[in-house]
Amino acid sequence: MKTLVLSKMDVPGLVEALGETARLIGPRKKEHQFVFGQITKPEQLALEYPTTILPPSRQLFPNDEPLVRLRLDDVAASREIVEGEKTILLGVHPCDVQGINILDEVFSDSPPDANYLTRRSQTIIIALECQAPCSPYNLCFDKGTYRLEWGYDLLMIDLGDRYFVFTRTGAGEELIGDLPFFRAATPADREALGRARETQAGSFKTRLAGPVNRLPNALKEAYDDLLWEAVGRRCLSCETCTNVCPTCYCFDVADEVELDLVNGTRCRQWDSCQSCTFAEVAGGENFRPRPSERQRHRLFKKEVYQYEKYGRSACVGCGRCSAQCVASIRLNEMYNQVLGG
Amino acid sequence: MLDTAPISRKSLFVPEAARILDVEPLTAREKLFRVSLNDRPLGHRPCQFVEVSIAGIGEAPISVSSSPASSEIFDLCVRDVGTLTQAMHRLEPGDRIGIRGPYGNGFPVEKIIGKDLLFVCGGLGLAPLRSLILHCIENRASFRRLTVLYGAKRPSERLYREELAAWAKDERLDLRETVDVPEEGWTGNVGVITTLFRAVEVDPLETVAVIVGPPVMYKFAVLELLQRGIMESRIYMSLERRMRCGLGKCGHCQMNGIYVCQEGPVFCYSDVKKVKEAL
């Protein structure tokens, strides 16, 4: 691991240099909100941004992702579309980096998903630590996801006029290897880093009524709680909470046919466990017909099922589901209810 | 960058080409397709399924209905309920379809050797269960009694009628049938499938039961079997869920934390009785 420093004055130069070597994706302003999108000019990059509408993990798991090229007249001519191009995700907040790490684990799990992993293997992540909570709903302090230990290539920490930069991987070091914008960190930089981290720690607050490691058991005990009924009455099953979540990965597969009626594409589309037909089978049986059951499933999948399978939560606490729910259903309130707060 | 073993660039979603050799209507709604993969035998276990696709239409999970012994040519019994299955009903011998799989755990045949077997199937449940029944008939000496209870809604909805007639005469197994709604010419039992249980003699310590049917059937059938003294760990069932990928990824088939497409569709009752979304 190297410790480097990047002056903020050099960010435009860096953006131009990176843009020449790869597809550069970073936070951009979109009306009064922020999104991850391609950065072709330095002025498009908005590194001081609150939580984006969609998480950057969706760049690796795009909607309508082509999986198979089809010939309608010949099944044997089906060809996989496993594509990826060298991509740099710049300015990714720690919770979102961990969202990507979770998708990595799910898609690497047997059988590994070549479509996702090929794209992922060509992606470099330049993370950016938040100096203060970036959403009123985030749980990153409770979840410990406001800082990063691994899963990134480079990590930037704002020191006011400059960024402190950690390199984590060989790929990260290689990326900035010959660029003139970085210099080795000095003791003064390290001191500034210590102060920034102290301010940072002081600005985050716990939002939950109990420790997160109690969530799996607390939820299991609350399986038949009236909470789900109460939430289910308000939920509109609009699927927003799952579509904006960095770690949701449920999908559907559907064929798209071109106008020539000969060529087509089998595509993967985002799907949501909140959709009323998600668990319906032929004959009309629906295994989760009620919004209350679907909301419970969403939380259990994050905190119980993935905990049992992978030994970790699948909620990185980004706060998007709470912030964007049209029915004002807040994850932190639901968690607090089961934690007894 | 992600540290993984070298990534296979082979997508899991590419179907293999298969040819339809024969199509036979079984009822007004179900057709039997005899299918052969171009490049290899399917190599399935009883109660596994494949993802069948038609380019431009889509995919659907369909159980393999034939014995594992003959997987050069395998059977798919398809009910026309929607987009893919209706398109399939329009296909003819010589047409080609895409196949992914076989998927799912399949039936643990090694665990039931030497036992009395009691098969309980309702409606389309005979499609997957037939693969296991045929396996047991072919390996008759490995098992003690073979009893098949089959319930259909109407006589005209009975699948594999010629085979059922042959099984009825076959001394190697004891087939008992019932229908919910009789039609002209039906001389057999009338009533739901649980009515058949009462007439069957069961040796509770030696019996393994296997249930496959519509979702509503399981609870009643399990209850009936438990009342006959059959052990929870000897009651197997194949559970249906919506499935998209068959790969443990898409989330559709999840039953609490269990991915039915991979960990199932065959489960032992003792393993799922505490899984709240199971039955």
Ligand SMILES: Cc1cc2nc3c(=O)[nH]c(=O)nc-3n(C[C@H](O)[C@H](O)[C@H](O)COP(=O)(O)OP(=O)(O)OC[C@H]3O[C@@H](n4cnc5c(N)ncnc54)[C@H](O)[C@@H]3O)c2cc1C
């Ligand atoms: C493990 C397994 C084995 C099966 N074996 C057989 C079989 O041997 N023969 C047979 O005829 N059917 C079988 N089915 C059911 C079959 O998969 C569905 O009928 C089929 O997917 C419907 O697809 P469609 O495009 O024709 O219908 P659609 O137009 O997609 O929908 C019609 C109806 O089917 C339901 N449905 C849609 N997709 C699925 C899905 N993936 N799984 C279950 N239900 C779905 C919908 O909720 C709707 O009610 C099996 C299902 C599973 C999960």
Ligand code: SF4
């Ligand atoms: S965003 Fe809110 S209303 Fe929409 S499905 Fe999620 S919880 Fe329900």
Ligand code: SF4
């Ligand atoms: S569940 Fe909500 S807070 Fe947790 S990662 Fe998903 S969107 Fe973010």
Ligand code: FES
């Ligand atoms: S069918 Fe997709 S996860 Fe089981």
